[in-house]
Amino acid sequence: MFTMANGARLWFDVLSPEIGVLDAGVVARRPVVGVHGGPGIDSTAMAGVLSPLGDVAHTLRYDQRGHGRSEHGVPADWTVQTWADDLAELCRGLGLEQPVLLGTSFGARVALTCAARHPDLVAGVIAAYGGARLDEHQTIEAFRRLGGDRVAAVAAGRPEDPEASFREWIEVCWPLVSRSPSGAAHLARMQQLSMHSPDVHAVHMAQDLEREPVPELQAVRCPVLVLGGADDPLSTPALMVELADSLTDRAQCRLVLIPGAGHPVFLDRPDQAYAEVRAFLAGLPPLGGRSS
Numbered sequence: 096m097f098t099m100a101n102g103a104r105l106w107f108d109v110l111s112p113e114i115g116v117l118d119a120g121v122v123a124r125r126p127v128v129g130v131h132g133g134p135g136i137d138s139t140a141m142a143g144v145l146s147p148l149g150d151v152a153h154t155l156r157y158d159q160r161g162h163g164r165s166e167h168g169v170p171a172d173w174t175v176q177t178w179a180d181d182l183a184e185l186c187r188g189l190g191l192e193q194p195v196l197l198g199t200s201f202g203a204r205v206a207l208t209c210a211a212r213h214p215d216l217v218a219g220v221i222a223a224y225g226g227a228r229l230d231e232h233q234t235i236e237a238f239r240r241l242g243g244d245r246v247a248a249v250a251a252g253r254p255e256d257p258e259a260s261f262r263e264w265i266e267v268c269w270p271l272v273s274r275s276p277s278g279a280a281h282l283a284r285m286q287q288l289s290m291h292s293p294d295v296h297a298v299h300m301a302q303d304l305e306r307e308p309v310p311e312l313q314a315v316r317c318p319v320l321v322l323g324g325a326d327d328p329l330s331t332p333a334l335m336v337e338l339a340d341s342l343t344d345r346a347q348c349r350l351v352l353i354p355g356a357g358h359p360v361f362l363d364r365p366d367q368a369y370a371e372v373r374a375f376l377a378g379l380p381p382l383g384g385r386s387s
Contacts, residue, residue, distance in 0.1 A: 131162070132201045163292075242268075273358065281362055318378070321339045
């Protein structure tokens, strides 16, 4: 557990070591912090996302405030700005030098907000399958292309019975979020294993903030990799293009949309997805004075 200055406690997990012992000598690996999606679900799935990077990065995951094993807090704590500032304090408190933030889905929004609010801290952001905002119409039409009119109707939901509507969405739409049977099965398994915070999800979504673009994107100064699937019905390609185009320093942003991949791009096309992440990490300036 990491205790912040205000006394709140965040749970974190170190997945791969900071120092690597290689034939060429001892080398310090770049910290890569996994920022989970949601809100309302913990970092269980991040362990699998980060695992293949353990040979080139010092990987960590954590549960954001209100999630999983971290302090639950109160609704006033459940804002993107608070989660972004928590992340910055965690990185500084753990002494992480020039970390890269790998945010998946909603976690990409938190990671980018952290980079905007703490530009002196973050060396880079990997915004994996995170769009500039939510767009219900785009999502419904994406599900229509993937599964037809019935799937689109389920994606639209039934406001008069939200609980039944959500169950139907999980049954009908969720299997189409991934473009591979194994990916869909893995997502379902992660849903079962994860710790859920439905109150956090409800409070956040009630604010309807994600329909607007990330307000602080123009303050992001570090390199950014926007990585997603060309068949993603949740963070659609158009929304990922919008995200990349919203960054002030577009020259430092690389946008990659991988064909044949849905929302969980690391499950659907791990070969291409991890190759892009590795290339992004390799292209960053080396850590200063930490290798021998």
